[in-house]
Amino acid sequence: MMIRSFNASSTFGFMLLAFIVAVGCCLTTAHGDSMDELKQRFKERYPAVASLKTDGKVGEVHTGYLGLVEDGAGQNKVTVAGKEMSVAELIVAENADRTKLYEQLAKQLDTTVEKIAQRNAIRNFEKAGPNEYLKLKNRPWTRKKDIK
């Protein structure tokens, strides 16, 4: 009888523990990276991104994401936080983090991801220098100073 009740309570305890672990895993996955972690990665990439923009190799797209202006520039190497990577890899990493940021802000402000992305596109267009390339909807890459 004692053994039986011990087994029952230990099974319950094990199931409870498994449930807590499962919920913890779900919460971690759903939440993804924290805002601080995201910000840190943006911060590390920023000098390389800004420099590539100035050189006209990458530019801002109207969708709120970074794009490759020069086809051949994708294989060029850049250094981010002491680590070497290609420009293409940098763009992929930047855009993946932008998606995460947009998702988190959309949830926080009770709006859509598209809305946040659109506002960030406007923000980046406004901040762009005259020689930086921008991609407006249904238009080719154009330097900001040449946009009418």
Place this chain on the structure above:
Amino acid sequence: MRRIISVSTMSLLVAAMGLVVPGCTQHTVEVKPIHLTVDINLKVDRQLDNFFDFEEAIDPADDQDAGDNSGSQTGDQQ
């Protein structure tokens, strides 16, 4: 005759009031969504500015290592 004219004038006035009052109500309803849109845009802009506040502090020339330039301009990539 005079009475008929005054009655019809009054009824015309009442009908005109009936048209004017709902028109005013509709006007206030239309303003509300615009106000809300501006409000959410401001909130989003503020959050984005706060998040990217480091951009003002970092000078891109400090840590640049963009490779050589080659290739031509192309279309979309994101």
